[in-house]
Amino acid sequence: MGGISLNYLLxxxxxxxxxxxxxxxxxxxxxxxxxxxxIAAMVARLSYQAGFVENADLIIEGWKERFGLNxxxxxxxxxxxxxxxxxDLGYSMARFPSTVTELVGRALPWTIGLVGFSTFIFxxxxxxCGALLAWAxxxxxxxVLIPMSMIFTSIPPLLAGLLLSYTFAFLLGWFPQTYSYGxxxxxxxxxxxxxxxxxxxxxxxxxxxxVTFGYWALGMRGMMVTIEGEDYMILAQAKGLKPFYxxxxxxxxxxxxxxxxxxxxxxxxxxxxxxxxxxxxxxNGMGTLIVTALREQDFGLIQGTSxxxxxxxxxxxxxxxxxxxxxxxxxxxxxR
Amino acid sequence: xxxxxxxxxxxVAGGTKKAGFLNRFDNPWLNWKFxxxxxxxxxxxxxxxxxxxxxxxxxxxSARAPLNLPPLGFExxxxxxxxxxxxxxxxxxxxxxxALWIVxxxxxxxxxxxxxxxxMLAGIVLGFMAGFLGGLFDDVIRLxxxxxxTIPSLLVLIVIQAVLxxxxxxxxxxxxxxxxxxxxxxxxxxxxxxxxxxxxxxxxRLSGVPVRDIMFKEIMPNLLPYLSASYIGNMQGAIxxxxxxxxxxxxxxxxxxxxxxxxxSIEAGALFRNMWWWWxxxxxxxxxxxxALLLINLGLDEIANPRLRKAN
Numbered sequence: 001m002g003g004i005s006l007n008y009l010l011x012x013x014x015x016x017x018x019x020x021x022x023x024x025x026x027x028x029x030x031x032x033x034x035x036x037x038x039i040a041a042m043v044a045r046l047s048y049q050a051g052f053v054e055n056a057d058l059i060i061e062g063w064k065e066r067f068g069l070n071x072x073x074x075x076x077x078x079x080x081x082x083x084x085x086x087x088d089l090g091y092s093m094a095r096f097p098s099t100v101t102e103l104v105g106r107a108l109p110w111t112i113g114l115v116g117f118s119t120f121i122f123x124x125x126x127x128x129c130g131a132l133l134a135w136a137x138x139x140x141x142x143x144v145l146i147p148m149s150m151i152f153t154s155i156p157p158l159l160a161g162l163l164l165s166y167t168f169a170f171l172l173g174w175f176p177q178t179y180s181y182g183x184x185x186x187x188x189x190x191x192x193x194x195x196x197x198x199x200x201x202x203x204x205x206x207x208x209x210x211v212t213f214g215y216w217a218l219g220m221r222g223m224m225v226t227i228e229g230e231d232y233m234i235l236a237q238a239k240g241l242k243p244f245y246x247x248x249x250x251x252x253x254x255x256x257x258x259x260x261x262x263x264x265x266x267x268x269x270x271x272x273x274x275x276x277x278x279x280x281x282x283x284n285g286m287g288t289l290i291v292t293a294l295r296e297q298d299f300g301l302i303q304g305t306s307x308x309x310x311x312x313x314x315x316x317x318x319x320x321x322x323x324x325x326x327x328x329x330x331x332x333x334x335x336r
Numbered sequence: 337x338x339x340x341x342x343x344x345x346x347x348v349a350g351g352t353k354k355a356g357f358l359n360r361f362d363n364p365w366l367n368w369k370f371x372x373x374x375x376x377x378x379x380x381x382x383x384x385x386x387x388x389x390x391x392x393x394x395x396x397x398s399a400r401a402p403l404n405l406p407p408l409g410f411e412x413x414x415x416x417x418x419x420x421x422x423x424x425x426x427x428x429x430x431x432x433x434x435a436l437w438i439v440x441x442x443x444x445x446x447x448x449x450x451x452x453x454x455x456m457l458a459g460i461v462l463g464f465m466a467g468f469l470g471g472l473f474d475d476v477i478r479l480x481x482x483x484x485x486t487i488p489s490l491l492v493l494i495v496i497q498a499v500l501x502x503x504x505x506x507x508x509x510x511x512x513x514x515x516x517x518x519x520x521x522x523x524x525x526x527x528x529x530x531x532x533x534x535x536x537x538x539x540x541r542l543s544g545v546p547v548r549d550i551m552f553k554e555i556m557p558n559l560l561p562y563l564s565a566s567y568i569g570n571m572q573g574a575i576x577x578x579x580x581x582x583x584x585x586x587x588x589x590x591x592x593x594x595x596x597x598x599x600x601s602i603e604a605g606a607l608f609r610n611m612w613w614w615w616x617x618x619x620x621x622x623x624x625x626x627x628a629l630l631l632i633n634l635g636l637d638e639i640a641n642p643r644l645r646k647a648n
Contacts, residue, residue, distance in 0.1 A: 015482045022483050026492055031499050152623075154630035156576040158583060159619045162598070165607060166616070177607070218634070222641070265485055265522075269573070272490035276580050280602070290491075291584060294498060302498050306491035317486050 009322070016318045023310040027303045028080050032073070089304035092293075100304035103289060108308060110180050111285035114201060115274050115316075118208040119263075126213035127259060130220025131252050134228065137243050146217065153214025157273035161207035161280035168203060175203045178282035204281045208273055219262055223255035257328045264320040271313050364642075370635025376628035380441070380621075387438035395422075395432035396439040396591060404428050407613045425613040427597070428604050433617055436597055441621055443505060443593035444582075448575035450509035451516050455574070456567050458513075459520025464551045466521070467528030477525070481518045489515035490580055497586045504588055512577045519573070520566045527562050531555050561640035568633045572626060579622060594618035 047056060064070055071079075083090070089100035129146045132138045152160055169177040181187070182196040227233065228251070236246045278287030286309050293301035387393075395401055407425040408418035418425060424433035466477035489512075496511055497503065503511070531537060532555075540550050556563075581587065582595025585603075589596065601607075601615035 015479065015486070018479065019483045019486045023487055023492075027495055030492075030495050033499075151627070154572060154633075155623045155626045156579055158580060159622055159626075162607070162615055162619050163623075166612060170607060170610070222637075268486055268488040271488040272577070272580065275488075275490060276583060279583070290494060294494070294584065297498075299498060302495060306495050309491055310487050313488055314486050 012318055012321045016314055019314040020311060023307060023314075024081060024084055025077075027307050028077055031299065031303075084307070089307070090300045092298055092301045095298075100301050103301060104286070104305055104308045107284060107286045107289040107305075108312065110283065111274060111278065111287065111309070112312065114204055114208075114278070114283065114285060115270060117201065118205040118212075118274075119270065121205065122209045122213040123216060123259075123263065125209065126216025127220045127252070127256065129213065130217035131224055131247065131255070133217060134221045134224030135247055135251070136228075137247075150214035150217060152210045153212075153218075155211045156276070157208045157211050158276040158280060160211045161204065161277045164203050164207050164210075165280060176200050180283050180285070200283075204277050204283050207277045207280070208270070211273075212270070215266075216259065216262075219259060220255055223258055224251055227251050227254050253328075257324065260320060260324060260327055264317045267313050267316050267320070271309060275309070364639040367635050367638050369631045369638065373628040373631030373633075373635060376624060376631070380624065380628070384438055384441055387434070391435060391438055393435050393439050395435035398429040398431055398590075400435075401426040401430045401432045403430050404611065406611075407433070410613075413610060424617060427600065427606075427611070427614045429600070431592070433613060436592060437594075437617055437621060440592055440594040440597060440618065441625075443591075444575060444578065444595060444622065445625065447505050447509045447512065447578040447593070448571045450506065451512035451574035451578070452567060452571035454510065454513035455516025456520050456563075456570055458517035459524055459566070459570075460563070462517065462521040463524025464528055464555070467525040468532060468547065468551055468555075474525075477521065481522045481525075484515065484518035485522065487515075489577060493577065493581060494584065497581060497584075502586055502589060505593065508578060508581060508586070509574070512574050512581075515577070516570050516574050520570055523566050524559070524563070527559055528555060531558060561636055565633055565636035565640060568629055568636065572629050572633075575622075575625070594622055 087101055089104070092098050092100055092103055095103070129149075132142055133146055165177055169175050176182070176199065180197060180200050181193060182200070185193050185196055187193060233246070233250060236250050241250075274285075275287035275290065277283070278285045279291050282288055286305055290302060290305045292298075293305060401422050402419075403426060404412055404414070405416060405422050405426040406412040406418045408420060408423045410425075411417050422432050422434065424437065426432055427436075462477050466474045492515070493511060500507075528551075537550060537554055540554050545554070578587075578593075579595040579598070582593060583599050583602070585599050587593055587596035587599065592600065595618070597618045598615050601611065601618075604611075604614075606612075606614040
């Protein structure tokens with residue numbers, strides 16, 4: 001009663017670890033499938049930028065030896081995988097002394113914060129709007145206003161980010177255009193810093209919320225329509241329960257579980273969107289880190305950042321999947 | 337059931353009247369969302385078609401026009417005003433925005449169509465087989481779908497493109513399609529599972545109809561509205577991925593698509609230079625495309641799910 005069955009738990013864990021394995025393998029294989037030799041390509045880029053590179057052959061050989069590219073592929077693969085297990089993502093090529101783990105560790109909290117904050121808002125607002133849309137007692141005006149506010153639904157967050165940045169940062173100047181906190185502030189638990197972080201975070205978060213909450217509203221509405229036809233709804237009304245009580249305890253509580261399932265499925269898409277929104281706002285999270293790495297052709301950093309973001313998404317999905325029994329006490333997850 | 341409908345229909349009678357007017361022949365395909373979305377897309381492509389006829393699309397190449405001109409009736413930061421030769425303005429490498437719009441819009445939609453179609457076909461085959469055949473096959477596909485949905489596709493695409501460099505649109509579409517099969521597969525599998533137990537399928541089975549015929553001649557036609565909704569959703573996803581990759585700088589550079597135009601504008605700091613037409617025209621156009629696709633999708637949802645029709 002109320003617990004997670006062992007079978008379900010094992011399956012979710014299997015999916016989680018398989019996801020990590022597939023992602024790691026893809027990230028290992030992709031550069032090796034490409035024609036040409038990454039080190040030679042890098043030296044070629046260097047000589048293109050600098051005009052000339054002394055002893056290019058020696059450099060190539062040295063790097064190959066250093067990265068073990070002369071070993072058979074399976075040895076490289078095993079080394080790569082054991083490195084990942086130990087949290088070793090290698091060095092950033094463009095900012096050499098820094099390791100990838102270091103750079104990612106600095107950027108990841110910002111992205112998690114941004115995703116978490118906007119997810120909380122669009123999930124609550126979206127489900128509430130959907131519930132109000134389907135509820136018979138909602139005022140007419142609200143039922144007209146909610147669909148109108150959903151006009152941005154389905155637009156990529158990136159485009160919403162551009163529009164918001166131009167309107168509220170450039171034209172009106174209400175919010176800063178770039179970065180995640182004001183210049184000259186030292187990160188810390190001061191009131192000034194926290195206020196600055198919130199001030200900088202509102203636009204990027206809104207870019208995600210305004211394009212996403214409509215989907216949740218629509219999903220919720222669909223669910224509510226089904227629930228309104230159930231017998232227990234008629235019983236609740238016949239008992240003369242207070243309308244708000246019926247709305248919350250009978251309708252929303254019953255409709256929220258499929259919404260959580262949908263949330264788990266949409267995490268991947270959400271992360272895609274956040275990466276691009278960060279680029280628009282130059283927010284110093286993982287998205288901006290990837291773009292910087294792309295610009296600097298820092299392949300190790302691109303791989304590391306992508307992998308850690310995939311791990312984070314998979315972890316988020318796992319947490320949501322395992323939290324069902326907390327949300328819906330009826331769930332025993334037997335035989336799923 | 338009839339009484340439930342009465343209870344919930346009563347307060348929204350105004351809504352049903354309007355729907356009733358449009359649905360005069362009770363044809364679910366005649367709902368305003370579906371027609372509206374399709375109409376917007378149709379109009380957009382008609383204008384683009386006219387553009388190809390009456391506007392010189394070579395102006396979309398660089399250095400064909402004066403730099404940084406604003407649209408007609410506006411003034412840029414240098415005090416230049418728009419000229420009729422370039423009604424939507426120009427950007428900083430001398431491309432005419434109108435020509436860029438005419439050329440770029442279909443290119444962006446093209447990527448979405450190709451990627452969505454390939455992903456959808458794979459999704460139909462895998463979804464039907466998983467849902468209908470079941471067993472080990474189902475387990476493997478379900479696992480693959482769970483994994484593919486968890487991984488944010490953009491990140492893997494970034495790694496691929498970082499290796500390949502800039503690619504042409506067809507290659508980009510095919511790369512995106514590597515990740516656009518999972519959602520349709522999941523969706524179709526669920527629908528097939530629920531249909532597999534229905535009476536007419538059981539009947540066909542008992543009559544000895546071959547499995548392939550049951551799948552594609554019995555179940556498939558009933559799934560059509562679901563399939564089209566899923567296809568449109570897939571297209572949205574594919575265009576979002578394509579625009580994302582283009583904005584990161586992976587698109588074709590000589591003849592840009594809309595996403596590439598946004599990439600150029602961001603690189604050149606158009607947001608800070610108040611060159612709103614440069615990123616704004618592609619952004620608004622893409623937004624219109626997405627809103628139209630969403631309307632079509634909602635319309636198809638209502639076609640597939642009569643309960644939603646009633647709720648309006």
